[in-house]
Amino acid sequence: MVNPTFSESHGINNNDDIVGDYPYIVDNQPAHIGYLLTGDGANSFQFPGTRYTYAFGTDDADDVVGYNVDAGGFRHGFLLSGGQFTSIDVPDAAETQAYGINNAGTIVGFYRDADQRAHGFVLAVNGTSPD
Helix, strand or coil: CCCCCCCEEEEECCCCCEEEEEEEEECCEEEEEEEEEECCEEEEECCCCCCEEEEEEECCCCCEEEEEECCCCCEEEEEEECCEEEEECCCCCCEEEEEEECCCCCEEEEEECCCCCEEEEEECCCCCCCC
16 A cells, blocks of 8 residues: 555455555645455555546455546446456446445446436346346
8 A cells, every 4th residue: 555644444345354545646646546455465456547546345255346536527436356447337327436246246336317416226247237
């Protein structure tokens, strides 16, 4: 981990592994990085191409969900599994944020539509999402 001034913990799984994030400065600019704290230590991660990564949920396999902020300020959900990031964006949403994942791989979160109304979503294991 980069020596943060503080960190925030947002989720814990049945193995007592904890996810969260912390702020830091790079090139005199603010940024945020996610982390997963396990019995083996802390692993930091950053969604590729972004300065802001926030981690909120983890399952017992240490898959992590959260959101990142792109250069335009838009928020996009993500899944980090096996060292690989997958974007999670509800179609036609102005923003998507993932907050939880269970051991079956079902992801929950919320999104804002074009009129800025907030909606919850459930992304099932097979990648489908109910209305």
